Amino acid sequence: MELNTLTLTEARQKIRAGELSPVALIDAINDTANRVDEKIGGYVFRDYENARAQAAQADIQLPLGGIPIAIKDAINVKGEPCTAASKVLEGYIAPYDATVISKLRAAGAIPFGRTNMDELAMGSTTETSAIQITRNPHDTERIPGGSSGGSAAVIAGGEALAALGSDTGGSIRQPAAMCGCVGLKPSYGRVSRYGLAAFASSLDQIGPMTRSVEDAALILQVIAGHDPLDSTSLDVPVPNYSAQLGSGVRGMKLGVPKEYFIEGLDVRVATRVREAIETYRNLGAEIVEVSLPHTQYAVASYYIIATAEASANLARLDGVRYGRRAAGGKDLAEHYSRTRGEGFGHEVKRRIILGTYVLSSGYYDAYYLRAQKVRTLIRRDFEEAFQKVDALISPTIPSPAFKIGEHVKDPLQIYLTDIFTTAANLAGICAISIPCGSVKEAGRQLPVGVQILAPAFQEDRLLCIARAYEMATSTR
Numbered sequence: 071m072e073l074n075t076l077t078l079t080e081a082r083q084k085i086r087a088g089e090l091s092p093v094a095l096i097d098a099i100n101d102t103a104n105r106v107d108e109k110i111g112g113y114v115f116r117d118y119e120n121a122r123a124q125a126a127q128a129d130i131q132l133p134l135g136g137i138p139i140a141i142k143d144a145i146n147v148k149g150e151p152c153t154a155a156s157k158v159l160e161g162y163i164a165p166y167d168a169t170v171i172s173k174l175r176a177a178g179a180i181p182f183g184r185t186n187m188d189e190l191a192m193g194s195t196t197e198t199s200a201i202q203i204t205r206n207p208h209d210t211e212r213i214p215g216g217s218s219g220g221s222a223a224v225i226a227g228g229e230a231l232a233a234l235g236s237d238t239g240g241s242i243r244q245p246a247a248m249c250g251c252v253g254l255k256p257s258y259g260r261v262s263r264y265g266l267a268a269f270a271s272s273l274d275q276i277g278p279m280t281r282s283v284e285d286a287a288l289i290l291q292v293i294a295g296h297d298p299l300d301s302t303s304l305d306v307p308v309p310n311y312s313a314q315l316g317s318g319v320r321g322m323k324l325g326v327p328k329e330y331f332i333e334g335l336d337v338r339v340a341t342r343v344r345e346a347i348e349t350y351r352n353l354g355a356e357i358v359e360v361s362l363p364h365t366q367y368a369v370a371s372y373y374i375i376a377t378a379e380a381s382a383n384l385a386r387l388d389g390v391r392y393g394r395r396a397a398g399g400k401d402l403a404e405h406y407s408r409t410r411g412e413g414f415g416h417e418v419k420r421r422i423i424l425g426t427y428v429l430s431s432g433y434y435d436a437y438y439l440r441a442q443k444v445r446t447l448i449r450r451d452f453e454e455a456f457q458k459v460d461a462l463i464s465p466t467i468p469s470p471a472f473k474i475g476e477h478v479k480d481p482l483q484i485y486l487t488d489i490f491t492t493a494a495n496l497a498g499i500c501a502i503s504i505p506c507g508s509v510k511e512a513g514r515q516l517p518v519g520v521q522i523l524a525p526a527f528q529e530d531r532l533l534c535i536a537r538a539y540e541m542a543t544s545t546r
């Protein structure tokens with residue numbers, strides 16, 4: 071079995087045809103992980119016995135019957151550790167399943183393995199994980215991207231068929247691009263976040279990371295929809311994503327935002343993305359240049375809004391309710407400060423301090439309020455663009471994966487890797503990154519991704535556009 075290339079769709083067909091048993095599949099995945107994960111470091115936990123027992127009972131008639139799916143460590147899977155790669159949650163065992171997990175189980179899937187991530191999803195490299203380093207399987211000297219770097223790495227490393235990630239400012243799309251996978255950030259409100267460790271509640275979404283667009287459609291189908299346990303999940307019908315997948319792009323208008331081809335964008339990455347745009351032209355789409363004039367303010371407003379919300383969300387990690395509890399505090403205040411002082415890493419502390427600052431009286435208007443106004447302008451940019459075009463195409467990342475440790479001393483440099491992804495979260499629209507070839511660096515081929523953005527709740531259109539490229543360019 072070629073686990074490095076097997077898609078979820080193919081595995082499902084083989085299982086249904088009786089050519090592959092769910093037990094054989096989980097065994098193969100576990101064996102590969104035993105072999106390669108020491109080097110890659112994508113998983114932080116695996117309960118093989120339990121997964122195997124579920125595989126033995128799997129109902130293969132269900133949509134994802136017997137299919138193992140790796141889960142980012144920020145999503146609660148009942149009975150398994152869920153630390154979001156933070157020391158502050160050390161020892162915490164999830165007492166319940168997140169809604170996406172219940173939905174996956176109901177569709178026959180088997181959550182298998184917890185994947186590494188930046189601590190509490192804050193980062194773009196998976197280097198802020200308090201647990202371990204994750205390496206990019208395409209070049210193990212390099213980062214896999216982040217924060218869902220473990221999910222992308224286990225797919226690229228042949229240790230998983232598909233995974234769930236979460237995306238607050240790019241954490242699904244950016245690592246997917248760096249590892250050569252498909253990563254879909256659904257529209258705000260499309261997928262329930264109940265059971266996801268909250269980072270920035272007005273931005274967070276859970277989504278699939280896969281080897282193909284077809285696979286992303288299958289997983290989205292299962293996890294999408296209203297959930298009474300997450301009041302931000304919208305009560306609107308979920309279309310049949312697979313049904314529309316093959317309709318092509320002929321006659322569609324695709325916009326290329328000129329602000330996304332800027333100085334600082336690696337020229338080789340730009341070339342790959344331009345080639346993808348040409349492919350769309352050849353497939354019959356009309357390509358038009360559009361402008362999203364407030365793009366340059368997206369990263370700044372994102373880092374104000376996300377840190378502000380994080381500073382409030384993380385207040386609950388106080389050593390009383392969850393996870394790690396520091397010893398020796400003589401009163402409550404000291405207990406809090408010891409637990410949080412020992413439990414949080416540098417990046418998380420930096421964000422809490424920044425978030426508290428931008429919300430503090432005297433600075434609130436200058437920073438937080440202004441960032442919210444900019445957010446409105448960014449949303450309007452998209453609304454105006456979508457009056458003229460069906461979807462937008464851009465790079466996902468400004469450069470291919472860099473070396474582990476290369477930018478750790480310079481957080482701003484790392485924040486800038488989110489330059490093309492944060493706007494979609496601020497606007498609440500859906501976006502996908504799909505592989506569009508690679509660039510050569512130091513003798514290695516490093517993957518790059520093209521991002522497609524569509525209006526909120528138009529995931530069906532988004533997937534169809536992505537699938538058209540995939541069909542035109544690969545054997546899938």
Ligand code: GLN
Nearest residue numbers: 191193237238239240241
């Ligand atoms: N890299 C961004 C950040 O550090 C986005 C993270 C995410 O989407 N969770 O905040």
